[in-house]
Amino acid sequence: MTTTTAPPIRIGKPAVAALGLLAVASGALESVVTPTLPLLQRELDMSPAEGALLGIMLLITGALVTPVAGKFGDRYGGKRVLARLMAVVGVGGMVSSLAPNLPVLLLGQLLQGAMVGALPLSFILVRAHLPEGESKVAIGVVSGLFVAGGMAGTLSAGPVAEGLSRHWMFALPTLAVIGSTLLVNRLMPQDPPVRSDGTGIDWPGLVLLSGTLITLMLVLQLAPEAGSQPLALGALVVVLAAFVAGWIAAERRATSPLVDLHMLARPAVWKSCVLTFMICVGTSGALYLVPQLFDVPTDAYGFGAGATEIGFFLLPGTVAASVAGPLGGMGARRFGSRAVVTAGIVLMAGSLLVLAAVHTEIWHLVAAKTAIALGSGLCVTAMVTSTATSVEHGDTGIATSLVLVTRVLGYAVGMQACGAILTAGTPSGSHVPAESAFVTGFVLAGAVTALSLLVARTMSKGVTE
Known part of the structure; x- marks a missing residue:
């Protein structure tokens, strides 16, 4: 192991401001798809299942890039890795903005997912160049600006897509990402590598996990067409099983595995993973179904909302998710993680089941989506806290990477399942799913969320409070 001998150069407010601008631009670019997904489905002639795949493609890349980005940052320096990852994001954004069809747009989203791994590197840079007290403030500011960027993207995507075109809704935040990345590169001092542990990157595990996630998405997307x-579908299931078996074997043999499967044997970790998966299935159900229901024409059973209106309707949920983090942290400290997780699950499950029964007014959907976002945020914060405090300090990164992969799987399975339900529930010759398909999706998401209470009940013994 080698360590740096020279103290890091202290950065000033302009460098922190540049990181903040990068966070705003990244948050905006990340959030433009959700409120405009119904519009994209119409313009690119996508099925609901294909729309669900588009909605989670960015998260899949993030789950793969994040653990690798940290190791590269240690080996080559955070600034160098951050600049290169954001260059990939810039290319992805431009590909998305120029995409003439779904496959090209999926490629763009795949490349944009590098931002999920790049943002934590900015936190590493702040910690490396500022004293502890100032770094906490700076990290809080950058995190808050990323959330603010997400809100700005949610609000602006619709007006830009409808007033200009869908191409510009990707191009404008991408140009902001490129500009802010150049600014960070100019103002942020170079940070030398902090260590080299000689373990290398688990490339076989990364490739096999990529194949597993992509094949799983294809299986879920093809499920509605199983009859034809x-x-x-059978061939894809066989390929999926082969990928899973190969990935498990590779991770067991790896010196420094991408995901440490041995840690899953610990009760605190596997319970956290199971809870995270089930909660994210419920969250993704609302995340996908609510905008689709807003888009259903008024002459059917929906509201005929455009992309601009959908963005405004989703904003309260975005605000609720942003305040859920601090509330969850304070609640976990005062009442314990189990109480916070239980409260969040009850709020989510109740809201999803109410949505299945009552969804005839816009405020029904807005209120329920806000409650679901709040409950999900409370659960995620409490689970991260529980996971981080239930393992040794040196194992925190490994444990949280397991939770990250599980979170992506939950979102992917939930969104693809709901997309498959809408696709199967769409009559031949129509682009409007039957209302019963939405009811089925909400009930399924609510039931999975409610079942997670069975695991949450054991947290007092399995998870450190």
Whole structure:
């Protein structure tokens, strides 16, 4: 192991401001798809299942890039890795903005997912160049600006897509990402590598996990067409099983695995992973279904909302998610993680089941989506706190990487399942799913969320409070 001998150069407010601008631009670029997904489905002639795949493609890349980005940052320096990852994000944004069809847009989103791994590197840079007290403030500011960027993207995506075009809703935040990245590169001092532990990157594990996630998405997307394409679906299931078996074998043999499967044997960790998966399935159900229901024409059973209106309707949920983090942290400290998680699950499950029964007014959807976002935020914060405090300090990164992969799986399965339900519930010759398909999706998401209470009950013994 090698360590740096020279103290890091202290950065000033302009450098922190540049990181803040990068966070705003990244948050805006990340959030433009959700409120405009119904519009994209119409313009690119996508099925609901294909729309769900588009909605989670960015998260899949993030789950793969994040653990690798940290190691590269240690080995080559955070600034160098951050600049290169944001260059990938810039390319992805431009590909998305120029995409003429779904496959090209999926490629763009795949590249944009590098921002999920790049943002934590900015926190590493802040910690490396500022004293502890100032670094906490700076990290809080950058985190808050990323959330603010997400809100700005949610609000602006619709007006830009409808007033200009869908191409500009990707291009404008991408140009902001490129400009702010150049500013960070100019103002942020170079940070030398902090260590080299000689373990290397688990490339076989990364490749096999990528294949597992992508094949799983294809299986879920093809599921509604199982009757017409049984052989294709069966072949994909076999390929998925092969990828999973190969990935497990590779991770068990790896010196420094991408995901330490041995840690899953610890009760605190596997319970956290199971809870995270089930909660994210419920959250993703609302995240996908609510905008789709807003978009249903008024002459059917929906509200005929455009992308601009959908962005405004989703904003309260975004605000609720941003305040849920601090509330969850304070609640976990005062009442314990189990109480916070239980409260969040009850709020989410109740809201999803109410949505299944009552969704005839806009305020029904807005209120329920806000409650679900609040409950999900409370659960995620409490679970992260529980996971981080239930393992040794040196194992925190490994444990949280397991939770990250599980979170992505939960979102992916939930959104693809709901997309498959809407696709299967769409009559031949129509682009409008039957209302019963939405009811089924909300009930399924609510039931999975409610079942997570069975795991939450054991947290007092399995998870450190």
